[in-house]
Amino acid sequence: MSTTTLLLQLIVVLGTARACGWLLRYLHQPQVVGEMAAGLLLGPAVLGALLPELHGALFGKGMLVGLNALSTLGLVLFMFVIGLEIRAPGGLRAQVKSAGSVGVLSVLVPAGLTLGMTPALYPALAPQGVGFWPFALFVVAAVSITAFPVMARILKDKGMTQTRFGQLALAGAAVVDVFAWVMLALVVALSGAAEGYGALLTITLGTVGLLLVLYFFVRPLYARLLAAKAPEGEPSLAVLAALMLGLLGCAAATEWLHLHAVFGAFLFGAAMPRDERLLRAVTQRVEPMSIVMLMPIFFALAGLSTSPAAFQGGALGAMVLVVAVASIGKLVGGALGARAAGLNGPESMATGALMNARGLMELIVIKVGLDVGLIGQDMFTILLVMALVTTAMTSPLINLALRVGSRVASRPIG
DSSP states (O other): OOHHHHHHHHHHHHHHHHHHHHHHHHTTOOHHHHHHHHHHHHSTTTHHHHOHHHHHHHHOTTOOHHHHHHHHHHHHHHHHHHHHHOOOOHHHHTTHHHHHHHHHHHHHHHHHHHHHHHHHHHHHHSOTTOOHHHHHHHHHHHHHOOOHHHHHHHHHHHTOTTSHHHHHHHHHHHHHHHHHHHHHHHHHHHHGGGGOHHHHHHHHHHHHHHHHHIIIIIHHHHHHHHHHHOTTSOOOHHHHHHHHHHHHHHHHHHHHTTSOHHHHHHHHHHHSOOOHHHHHHHHHHHHHIIIIIIHHHHHHHHHHTOOGGGGSHHHHHHHHHHHHHHHHHHHHHHHHHHHHTTOOHHHHHHHHHHHTOOHHHHHHHHHHHHHTTSSOHHHHHHHHHHHHHHHHHHHHHHHHHHHHHHHHHHSOOO
């Protein structure tokens, strides 16, 4: 593949992503929904069907090596920032018990519904050689995820970050994401058992060893480095280089363990010293390149991994079923958890709507599943559409819940 082709690919991907993102923001949707939709538009189901020659010339087989490398780098940088942001601010710390009810119920309800659904999906949609339980548990993890970054962006755009339901949903999403990432890592590790239980033991011991090294060696080492070289929270180029080396090394370690590079990137970020100034400085340097330049490439590759067959026949019926189960499970589970935490009906509805947002985190989860062979292209497409639909539902459902609440509040008594 020539450099000219790679540059043309980047122009098409970034241009489409920005255009779709702008359009969706005009429709009061998070920009990430537009960028996810751009990936679907560039895939075989749309561009490949309408302009097959152009699609083949730009995104044909064997022409995605450069985009794959850039996409992986974007994922690693993004998950590093997510790991850095993991913390429990005072306002959330006080809501741990309430957040637990939201988090647990918004996992248990969709998980139960999904387990009831997977026997119908497994025969036609599981890749050959993948057992029922690895497939079923992966789908449970994928349906259970909540997009903390997208939820935070929606609340910020609406000026609702400090509302009771907003704070409760954010705290609940943190609980959900811990569960979902642990389950995903477990399922990916279990998939290694196909190569023998020695492989599973290697993955388990390697992960435990990596965690020990991170928290007892790497974290203190970087704490001393940052205290000496970035006492004001403003890292120099040398400190940034040291952070990038540690990040890439950790990502390479989990990739070598067959756990995917995103886990190593996330763990490295989570292991860093908790310093708001450092977080702000690193985010200002890393996030623009990751979000603006590299993540749209990830969305495009996700779209290129979709299958037009998922929009036909029985697969289309499965798609409708998955979207319905995922939506009902999260909306009901999140609302029940919020009611248990003491919120009123409209606030509980808004909480359930927020918990139903999946966005970018869902795409990362299903891309991991596709990469390690737990799902095929048809199931990947179904879950990608589910992520798009459930995220797009969030803002309208919040608005509906708040309108219902305002009507109830203004209704005369007696």
